[in-house]
């Protein structure tokens with residue numbers, strides 16, 4: 600059992616590395632199909648027998664992806680970060696939330712959405728949607744904190760987004776909820792404006808995607824809090840409908 604687990608892990612790691620090399624435009628690693636084709640097939644060599652399915656295990660694949668990211672130095676944000684904030688939640692989540700980038704608390708904790716905005720997001724998930732935080736998956740476009748919480752720059756987004764794409768491909772949720780302008784623009788491109796696009800269905804990697812306001816925007820605008828929360832609740836109800844979740848209350 601132990602050896603089978605290790606074999607699966609090696610396969611997942613290889614698959615993840617091959618995809619990553621492709622996404623970031625590098626030459627294929629030696630053990631990619633391209634690399635292996637350099638070897639001549641020898642039919643006399645006994646085929647390995649692997650007794651159970653090699654179908655992808657999302658938990659293992661996420662672990663492998665985290666291993667691939669390693670102690671990332673791919674962009675300048677690595678210089679000042681404390682922790683890489685990979686993401687957390689269920690590898691089988693039906694709903695994935697995508698934020699912008701870690702803030703100060705997240706950088707210290709190494710976990711997404713644990714500060715003030717995170718507390719609001721947790722209330723939306725638990726009191727609004729009626730799920731536990733652990734039932735969904737929460738991650739960001741950027742895995743390292745931009746200094747002074749400035750907006751991520753284009754080169755940082757381009758460097759980091761293949762990892763988010765891979766997380767979404769592995770989890771393949773039924774719905775993605777993007778939080779705010781930066782996440783919306785990073786995934787959907789163009790001149791995405793959160794005020795125009797929130798509450799409308801979009802699609803990313805053929806998965807329904809709903810943009811809504813970033814909880815930090817609500818926290819920073821107490822004078823508009825009631826209106827913004829009402830709007831978020833309208834967006835969340837649309838997500839719940841697609842997921843077949845019962846709306847029990849108006850929050």
Ligand code: URA
Nearest residue numbers: 698699700701711712
């Ligand atoms: N804001 C984000 O976009 N992500 C976090 O993880 C925390 C705050």
